[in-house]
Amino acid sequence: MVELDYGCALGDVREQWERIENDLRRAHERLLEDKEAGVIGFLDLPFGNTKNVKELVQKKRSFTDELVLIGIGGSSLGAECAVCSLGKAQGFYVMDNVDPDKTVKVLKTIDPERTCFTVISKSGSTTETIANFMAVHPVIKSKEQLVIITDPERGFLRSYAQNNGIDTLPVPPNVPGRFSVLSPVGLFPMAYMGVDVDKVLEGAKKALELCMIEKLEDNPAWIITALHYLHLLNGKNIAVMMPYAERLSLFVSWWRQLWAESLGKEGKGQTPVKAIGTVDQHSQIQLYNDGPKDKIITLMVVEDMEDDIALAPLSEEFSHLAGKTLSQVLKASYQGTAGALVKNGVPVLVVKLSRLDEEHLGSLFIIYECATALLGYLLGINPFDQPGVEEGKRLTHGILGRKGYEEKAQEAMDIAKRCTSSSLRML
Amino acid sequence: MVELDYGCALGDVREQWERIENDLRRAHERLLEDKEAGVIGFLDLPFGNTKNVKELVQKKRSFTDELVLIGIGGSSLGAECAVCSLGKAQGFYVMDNVDPDKTVKVLKTIDPERTCFTVISKSGSTTETIANFMAVHPVIKSKEQLVIITDPERGFLRSYAQNNGIDTLPVPPNVPGRFSVLSPVGLFPMAYMGVDVDKVLEGAKKALELCMIEKLEDNPAWIITALHYLHLLNGKNIAVMMPYAERLSLFVSWWRQLWAESLGKEGKGQTPVKAIGTVDQHSQIQLYNDGPKDKIITLMVVEDMEDDIALAPLSEEFSHLAGKTLSQVLKASYQGTAGALVKNGVPVLVVKLSRLDEEHLGSLFIIYECATALLGYLLGINPFDQPGVEEGKRLTHGILGRKGYEEKAQEAMDIAKRCTSSSLRML
Numbered sequence: 043m044v045e046l047d048y049g050c051a052l053g054d055v056r057e058q059w060e061r062i063e064n065d066l067r068r069a070h071e072r073l074l075e076d077k078e079a080g081v082i083g084f085l086d087l088p089f090g091n092t093k094n095v096k097e098l099v100q101k102k103r104s105f106t107d108e109l110v111l112i113g114i115g116g117s118s119l120g121a122e123c124a125v126c127s128l129g130k131a132q133g134f135y136v137m138d139n140v141d142p143d144k145t146v147k148v149l150k151t152i153d154p155e156r157t158c159f160t161v162i163s164k165s166g167s168t169t170e171t172i173a174n175f176m177a178v179h180p181v182i183k184s185k186e187q188l189v190i191i192t193d194p195e196r197g198f199l200r201s202y203a204q205n206n207g208i209d210t211l212p213v214p215p216n217v218p219g220r221f222s223v224l225s226p227v228g229l230f231p232m233a234y235m236g237v238d239v240d241k242v243l244e245g246a247k248k249a250l251e252l253c254m255i256e257k258l259e260d261n262p263a264w265i266i267t268a269l270h271y272l273h274l275l276n277g278k279n280i281a282v283m284m285p286y287a288e289r290l291s292l293f294v295s296w297w298r299q300l301w302a303e304s305l306g307k308e309g310k311g312q313t314p315v316k317a318i319g320t321v322d323q324h325s326q327i328q329l330y331n332d333g334p335k336d337k338i339i340t341l342m343v344v345e346d347m348e349d350d351i352a353l354a355p356l357s358e359e360f361s362h363l364a365g366k367t368l369s370q371v372l373k374a375s376y377q378g379t380a381g382a383l384v385k386n387g388v389p390v391l392v393v394k395l396s397r398l399d400e401e402h403l404g405s406l407f408i409i410y411e412c413a414t415a416l417l418g419y420l421l422g423i424n425p426f427d428q429p430g431v432e433e434g435k436r437l438t439h440g441i442l443g444r445k446g447y448e449e450k451a452q453e454a455m456d457i458a459k460r461c462t463s464s465s466l467r468m469l
Numbered sequence: 470m471v472e473l474d475y476g477c478a479l480g481d482v483r484e485q486w487e488r489i490e491n492d493l494r495r496a497h498e499r500l501l502e503d504k505e506a507g508v509i510g511f512l513d514l515p516f517g518n519t520k521n522v523k524e525l526v527q528k529k530r531s532f533t534d535e536l537v538l539i540g541i542g543g544s545s546l547g548a549e550c551a552v553c554s555l556g557k558a559q560g561f562y563v564m565d566n567v568d569p570d571k572t573v574k575v576l577k578t579i580d581p582e583r584t585c586f587t588v589i590s591k592s593g594s595t596t597e598t599i600a601n602f603m604a605v606h607p608v609i610k611s612k613e614q615l616v617i618i619t620d621p622e623r624g625f626l627r628s629y630a631q632n633n634g635i636d637t638l639p640v641p642p643n644v645p646g647r648f649s650v651l652s653p654v655g656l657f658p659m660a661y662m663g664v665d666v667d668k669v670l671e672g673a674k675k676a677l678e679l680c681m682i683e684k685l686e687d688n689p690a691w692i693i694t695a696l697h698y699l700h701l702l703n704g705k706n707i708a709v710m711m712p713y714a715e716r717l718s719l720f721v722s723w724w725r726q727l728w729a730e731s732l733g734k735e736g737k738g739q740t741p742v743k744a745i746g747t748v749d750q751h752s753q754i755q756l757y758n759d760g761p762k763d764k765i766i767t768l769m770v771v772e773d774m775e776d777d778i779a780l781a782p783l784s785e786e787f788s789h790l791a792g793k794t795l796s797q798v799l800k801a802s803y804q805g806t807a808g809a810l811v812k813n814g815v816p817v818l819v820v821k822l823s824r825l826d827e828e829h830l831g832s833l834f835i836i837y838e839c840a841t842a843l844l845g846y847l848l849g850i851n852p853f854d855q856p857g858v859e860e861g862k863r864l865t866h867g868i869l870g871r872k873g874y875e876e877k878a879q880e881a882m883d884i885a886k887r888c889t890s891s892s893l894r895m896l
Contacts, residue, residue, distance in 0.1 A: 049890035115751025146776040176780035299752035306756025324542025325726035329733025332857030353603035362871040378865030381884040430759030438805030457808040463476035
């Protein structure tokens, strides 16, 4: 069961809610047109064939036991989310950041001869990914240990794979990284780690059917889109997602990229914030309850938690806890927190999962992807590009001495000089 | 070396900057008055004696090797930050959340006979902390393995410790949890894990001297306060902290509580957002560069990184990376990103550390605590209370059947009913 409770999410946008359905219909039609035109590919992914992915997993599994995923952003977050939230993370390592602390720690942990190194980059030339590949490739004993997932035709990694006879899987060209979790980008690492990828796609397919219903109350993506859109217009420039389940932590990281990178452009967008219940009750809830009314909050709760543990009696003062399980305390905390937020006039949307499994996760992926795309159309921006990251890349190339970027090196130095023009040395 | 570069942080508040010093001086005087009156205690902590803490560590270390910290929010984040960012996390476990997945994982990992269980709660009755204590205390073999850190006189944990002859350390009553990292709350777990706590306090002392200088350009806390205050008045309701060092990830978690819980009240406050470079260049930077101008961003960078790794040549196309180290790529990415943000008119403050060690971390703790307190005074709120978390606690007590909270149980149920009054079942 996946349920969306939004009776406490409307707040002061109830009136606009009654009138939003036509706007959603137009955005929806635009989405279908773009899909038909082949411009956007993410809606086709739930219907993909997983045979190639599973055969390649079988081949690599025959002589390796662990997976190092070299990739960043849309090339790592989806797989990392699925593998970790489904409890399959033993022997799974991600090299996303170019932080030597992280990379060296992984290299010290793995047995390089028994490891499958999977390099993922849609463009085939992401600086961090290539740098980490350059850092680790001296320890890779044979090309058989490598898998490259990249554009089917273009880019450095594609030609590198062709020239060196390395196994590859394709990233569909019409799917941006942050929408690619249901492509081989997400599916290969998932399948390698023992996630049932057919069930992930099955859940996505079922949810996608709902996302095609042209009626607000019956379409989960429309509901999520409408609520965030109306509250954003009403000044809520922050969207919090707060699961009461540590395992969903990486789902929020995945969503956070989707939301920020798809919608944050042309001066528009809504800043996604990650919070975890109950931990952030002791960190952020004071602000959410009593601070500015600038947020819409999604709480997530999982009904059946594995490995629950009962509380032994300790003292009369806490007799109300004795005999309860830890997850009962967790759920009561979610209800108490939700109640206080509602009393304080904060719009609260609740996503309830009966349990955390492949199907449910697959459904969440596609619902949030549809909601993000629709919200982009409503805002009048292109949810599938990311022009605002290019200048930082160019300046970085300049600093790193890449040919053709000499002017950018100078520009970066000039800015750095400005930044240090007011400076305080403290220690 | 700790350096604060703010030449690119003024943006459109340059004019107000020239006039802010008197306001800061008044806030500063208020801080000193409250300190003299004994109302606030965090400024005294750098001068504390660590003898008791170190003796207790020695005693516990003689028969245990691992530490389980049972505590949440201000009772865990400071120690967790120091232990993890200083690379001492081997054998250190935090039970903060009441998520069975987390608690059971820790119980499966540790050797309960060789573990020191440290229960930390200022009030002595934090629900999550007591619940986790109840979940684990059947596996604790002897009271000698326990340490309780709580109010010196009041609360359940204090009387429990007295009645059962358990070793304790005090939380100063005039120090709220989120300001307590330099008290035994932070120092005992740090010292147990091998952090040199005297050096942490030494760094804090040195930085505190600077925070007492009544001149804007010479006082790091004043600079941080002024920038965040002026930009907040100017509509920037979001403060991002983005270290280019995975190890500082938990420093941001610590700061995030300090900022949100101290300042988010009476409709005021600024939402802290955690980001990590370079990972979030591929997730949040599109939004930061090209989305709404609602943010002030602090970048952090560490100059000397341990365990660096050189990049082996891979291809002519990436010859500019060959021979460089991973941390050089990391730093170039920080510079490129900072440059793009500055070009886009985003205010960027840079905190530079020569290296990540005890002294530097101690200095950051006290500087940000001072800045938070001052900003609270400027905003006209009390930075040391947290009234907005109480109602959620009461409702949770009601749901859990605690005596005296029967009405709250009913209220929580009524709200839950409202929330499910509009609901969509998806799967």
